[in-house]
Amino acid sequence: xxxxxxxxxxxxxxxxxxxxxxTDAIAQRLRELGFVRGEPVSVVAFGPLGADTIAVQVxxxxxxxxxxxxxxxxxxxxxx
Amino acid sequence: xxNAASSSLHIALVGNPNCGKTALFNRLTGSRQKVANYAGVxxxxxxxxxxxxxxxxxxxxxxPGAYSLNAxxxxxxxxxxxxxxxxxxxxxxDLLVCVVDATNLRLxxxxxxELAQLGLPMLVSLNMMDAAERRGIRIEREKLQTLLGMPVVxxxxxxxxxxxxxxxxxxxxxxxxxxxxxxxxxLHAAVQALLDAAVSVPRRTAEIDDALxxxxxxxVAGMLILAVVMFLMFQAVFSWAAPFQDAIEAGVTATxxxxxxxxxxxxxxxxxxxxxxxxxxxxxVFLPQILLLFLFIxxxxxxxxxxxxxxxxxxxxxxxGLSGRAFIPLLSSFACAIPGIMATRSIQHPRDRLLTxxxxxxxxxxxxxxxxxxxxxxxxxxxxxxxxxxxxxxxLFGLYLIGILSALAVAWIVKRFGSGHGDAALLMELPSWxxxxxxxxxxxxxxxxxxxxxxxxxxxxxxxxxxxxLASFPTPPADWHGTAIEYSFAGHIGRAMQIAFxxxxxxxxxxxxxxxxxAAREVAVSGLATVYAIGGGQDAAAAQLAPLIAAQWSLGTxxxxxxxxxxxxxxxxxxxxxRRETGSWRxxxxxxxxxxxxxxxxxxxxxxxxxxxx
Numbered sequence: 001x002x003x004x005x006x007x008x009x010x011x012x013x014x015x016x017x018x019x020x021x022x023t024d025a026i027a028q029r030l031r032e033l034g035f036v037r038g039e040p041v042s043v044v045a046f047g048p049l050g051a052d053t054i055a056v057q058v059x060x061x062x063x064x065x066x067x068x069x070x071x072x073x074x075x076x077x078x079x080x
Numbered sequence: 081x082x083n084a085a086s087s088s089l090h091i092a093l094v095g096n097p098n099c100g101k102t103a104l105f106n107r108l109t110g111s112r113q114k115v116a117n118y119a120g121v122x123x124x125x126x127x128x129x130x131x132x133x134x135x136x137x138x139x140x141x142x143x144p145g146a147y148s149l150n151a152x153x154x155x156x157x158x159x160x161x162x163x164x165x166x167x168x169x170x171x172x173x174d175l176l177v178c179v180v181d182a183t184n185l186r187l188x189x190x191x192x193x194e195l196a197q198l199g200l201p202m203l204v205s206l207n208m209m210d211a212a213e214r215r216g217i218r219i220e221r222e223k224l225q226t227l228l229g230m231p232v233v234x235x236x237x238x239x240x241x242x243x244x245x246x247x248x249x250x251x252x253x254x255x256x257x258x259x260x261x262x263x264x265x266x267l268h269a270a271v272q273a274l275l276d277a278a279v280s281v282p283r284r285t286a287e288i289d290d291a292l293x294x295x296x297x298x299x300v301a302g303m304l305i306l307a308v309v310m311f312l313m314f315q316a317v318f319s320w321a322a323p324f325q326d327a328i329e330a331g332v333t334a335t336x337x338x339x340x341x342x343x344x345x346x347x348x349x350x351x352x353x354x355x356x357x358x359x360x361x362x363x364x365v366f367l368p369q370i371l372l373l374f375l376f377i378x379x380x381x382x383x384x385x386x387x388x389x390x391x392x393x394x395x396x397x398x399x400x401g402l403s404g405r406a407f408i409p410l411l412s413s414f415a416c417a418i419p420g421i422m423a424t425r426s427i428q429h430p431r432d433r434l435l436t437x438x439x440x441x442x443x444x445x446x447x448x449x450x451x452x453x454x455x456x457x458x459x460x461x462x463x464x465x466x467x468x469x470x471x472x473x474x475x476l477f478g479l480y481l482i483g484i485l486s487a488l489a490v491a492w493i494v495k496r497f498g499s500g501h502g503d504a505a506l507l508m509e510l511p512s513w514x515x516x517x518x519x520x521x522x523x524x525x526x527x528x529x530x531x532x533x534x535x536x537x538x539x540x541x542x543x544x545x546x547x548x549x550l551a552s553f554p555t556p557p558a559d560w561h562g563t564a565i566e567y568s569f570a571g572h573i574g575r576a577m578q579i580a581f582x583x584x585x586x587x588x589x590x591x592x593x594x595x596x597x598x599a600a601r602e603v604a605v606s607g608l609a610t611v612y613a614i615g616g617g618q619d620a621a622a623a624q625l626a627p628l629i630a631a632q633w634s635l636g637t638x639x640x641x642x643x644x645x646x647x648x649x650x651x652x653x654x655x656x657x658x659r660r661e662t663g664s665w666r667x668x669x670x671x672x673x674x675x676x677x678x679x680x681x682x683x684x685x686x687x688x689x690x691x692x693x694x
Contacts (some may be wrong), residue, residue, distance in 0.1 A: 003111060025152060029147065032148040034186065036268045045299070048299040048302070048392060050395065052398070053391055053394045053395055053404075055293070055297050055485070059186045059187060062293070064391040064392070064509075064510055069505060069507055
């Protein structure tokens with residue numbers, strides 16, 4: 001499943017970041033920021049009114065992401 | 081003995097955002113900092129100097145924070161270019177000092193490994209060691225040093241003498257460049273190997289972060305907290321600044337009176353007192369508010385709250401085509417749009433940035449307050465609504481609200497009818513919470529204050545003189561019966577303007593006052609005072625003006641002028657800053673055109689409504 005579907009507080013493991021198109025700079029940046037295979041990730045909070053923004057914790061860092069950005073991150077609930 | 085000890089060493093501080101690099105830079109260079117711009121881009125260039133215990137001079141360049149050499153913004157592009165030696169106006173650093181947050185080596189070390197691939201001498205500064213210790217993080221410094229192949233020192237930038245180890249390391253011989261990993265290496269895996277070998281971390285996050293974020297990021301509680309913080313900030317800014325503002329105004333008036341008393345009447349005295357002192361004085365009066373607002377913004381920024389506020393607001397701002405990052409520049413614009421527009425540099429996406437610059441003038445800036453105060457005082461009855469809330473205060477609040485809603489509406493229209501937006505990312509780090517460090521906040525405040533005074537002082541001074549000229553010449557002949565200003569260029573222009581302004585209820589006096597009023601918004605009050613030939617300082621003028629205009633103008637005219645001031649770009653300094661930040665006269669032209677158009681339409685509607693009500 002992808003990160004944007006994770007429920008608050010559930011821990012998961014990052015599998016991969018999928019690029020939407022060939023030069024997807026956002027996907028590249030997500031990988032550089034630590035969304036890499038094996039890294040623990042969880043949702044810390046959802047934004048107001050419709051949860052279009054998500055605050056996530058990956059490794060030791062917290063980031064604010066839009067739903068579309070989080071959707072690029074594929075996670076798995078196994079092996080947590 | 082080092083031959084090179086006599087020459088200066090050029091180092092660059094480089095690291096991820098939020099590693100405490102700025103605090104370290106301040107610790108190293110103190111007040112010996114120079115802030116300018118990189119040629120061709122609106123990216124800040126910060127350079128400082130320090131002298132080592134051995135007497136050697138070190139030039140320190142504080143490079144913009146970057147997550148990687150794959151630049152995603154103009155800021156990061158500068159860091160990349162300077163490190164690669166690609167900038168012709170910047171010498172490649174002799175040594176890179178990689179500043180990392182010791183509490184988050186998992187993220188920060190990756191960039192160190194990436195930079196190691198450049199082949200430059202480097203050393204690592206483990207910053208925020210105090211926070212690391214508090215969290216029980218144990219780092220085997222020497223082991224890390226061996227594994228990385230470069231010197232590793234511990235620093236606590238916020239502590240006096242906290243950079244001692246770094247200074248000692250800089251006094252040593254230049255280290256050999258570290259062995260680089262191959263270009264295709266998996267840097268994250270390499271970082272993990274380093275951490276497994278040399279670092280132990282008891283918990284994944286700090287308890288403070290969890291505890292605070294539980295409320296601050298909560299969709300409902302978080303919004304309430306934000307509203308309270310904003311309200312407190314505005315209350316504080318407007319009430320606490322008042323005594324300082326009064327003091328400055330008294331000083332300006334005293335200076336004006338001094339020259340009036342000691343210089344013979346004539347052009348020079350008029351230029352000095354009515355042009356220069358009055359013009360620059362009107363801006364200086366707002367300095368306390370601007371400083372106080374910046375103080376709050378800096379503290380909120382240092383604490384880590386502002387990115388969280390941007391997180392909460394992003395959804396709403398996105399609906400109108402702005403990004404959450406526009407929050408800080410627009411917030412600053414409530415004091416003055418000039419520093420607000422300069423703050424848009426933090427918005428990476430060019431179209432987002434441009435849009436924020438275009439709507440910033442719609443935020444009700446402090447300069448509008450004297451005008452609003454005068455007009456509300458004259459035309460809005462001093463009643464209470466529902467027996468509780470003062471009508472006048474309510475109207476003022478309403479004007480603020482109209483400004484904000486207009487900005488959102490304009491942004492929405494541009495988004496709707498503009499060409500494709502492209503993928504503007506939010507993707508923002510929420511740094512760990514920390515206490516703002518007083519020294520860093522004060523240095524930051526001094527920096528912003530000096531930039532404001534220098535830039536604005538130059539423009540406002542020039543414009544004040546120009547407009548003084550228009551309002552003073554030609555001088556009327558002895559048998560002229562009206563006021564001097566009626567005979568001047570400004571007077572003629574004002575009366576010519578009447579054709580366009582009669583439909584919105586402006587009489588010729590208002591039209592004439594609008595011309596010197598172009599220097600800055602609050603000058604309208606003294607402009608009107610000049611036209612109605614009232615003397616004394618601004619407060620005295622306002623006190624006499626209010627009943628005068630209440631008696632002479634219709635309700636429609638009063639309301640129309642209020643509505644005009646919500647939108648009209650009566651501030652050439654703002655336009656000058658727009659020109660500087662966008663590099664385009666076209667943008668200035670568009671700002672002028674759309675703001676005047678909105679102002680005219682709003683004034684027209686207000687005039688008709690006023691006519692109906694009276």
